[in-house]
């Protein structure tokens with residue numbers, strides 16, 4: 001397949017210029033005009049010897065399915081020295097940053113925990129916590145603005161995943177900052193000091209989960225940590241460090257992106273009151289609304305791959321060892337795949353954004369994440385029908401893992 005020239009027009013901007021703009025605070029706040037500017041250079045953009053930018057839907061799908069595009073694993077992070085940081089020491093022990101055969105080994109070990117049958121059984125858990133946090137929100141209301149991120153969007157997933165893993169409720173709040181801090185390790189690093197918050201966050205999570213693993217080994221409970229300790233001790237093919245790292249990942253992935261998706265979904269629902277109100281009684285609309293939110297402004301904008309060998313990719317040569325930056329958020333707005341991509345439209349047919357990835361590393365928790373958002377957002381909209389934004393929400397200073405730092409709303413109760 002060859003790349004077709006792109007139709008849109010935009011400001012003339014070279015790839016290096018657009019990329020450096022992308023990682024400024026303004027670019028992270030609203031990257032879409034920059035994706036448009038990059039689009040004008042084509043769906044695959046060579047960035048010189050070190051990398052390739054991939055923006056097209058088909059092109060991103062091809063890269064995600066092609067086993068020669070490796071995830072950046074321990075070997076890659078050893079070569080760059082990043083593995084000396086505790087954040088990457090842990091991340092390189094999980095399936096997301098492991099290639100074959102370790103990847104399959106790890107995915108086989110833990111896959112059952114997020115299978116559809118398990119997820120269906122957790123709907124009541126999600127509903128219980130959504131109702132509880134909505135109650136607490138109501139109790140906090142004094143008519144003034146409240147930050148919905150801190151009081152609801154992040155709380156529901158922490159409580160759900162916390163209970164699932166068996167993390168005592170009293171410890172959950174203390175982990176909240178550490179979870180978000182670790183995700184800053186996924187941003188491009190220009191100076192190693194930028195990894196300090198991620199490293200500090202990771203140290204907290206590894207200590208906490210490591211301690212819980214030891215405790216559940218002594219006194220097993222009815223939770224995921226106990227189940228995974230039991231499986232590993234019964235001969236499951238995971239080292240102790242990999243077990244702790246996997247649990248850390250379940251906590252980070254279980255909280256951050258679902259929380260970001262709740263935030264974005266609520267913001268979009270509040271900006272479209274008719275549809276927002278409709279979501280309280282229409283499961284199909286809820287599902288379509290969340291899919292369209294995932295397309296329109298996904299929680300993860302960029303995935304990175306490293307070329308195992310020289311790859312001839314849509315007429316471009318991707319050199320062995322170089323990086324391919326796969327921009328999911330741009331692929332989700334590929335006008336060859338989505339009509340009027342900049343328009344939020346819940347009636348799209350065949351709406352299949354790439355926000356959970358594709359291929360062997362397709363998000364293990366996709367169904368679990370969607371279920372939490374499908375439960376939490378309607379509860380919130382039903383409980384607070386007059387809720388309104390009290391100002392523009394503020395994004396975190398991140399692009400790869402994108403979401404609101406703060407979203408002030410009035411509840412109107």
Ligand code: HEM
Nearest residue numbers: 095096250253254257258261355356357361363364365369
């Ligand atoms: C809205 C929420 C979420 C989004 C947008 C999301 C997105 C993604 C994406 C894009 C990938 C692919 C990474 C790659 O190919 O390099 C991925 C992988 C993964 N996700 Fe999620 N995720 C979400 C929630 C979750 C949850 C709740 C969990 C559960 C614990 C989870 C666990 C994982 C795991 C384990 C992988 C790695 C799978 C593998 O390497 O085989 N995610 N996720």
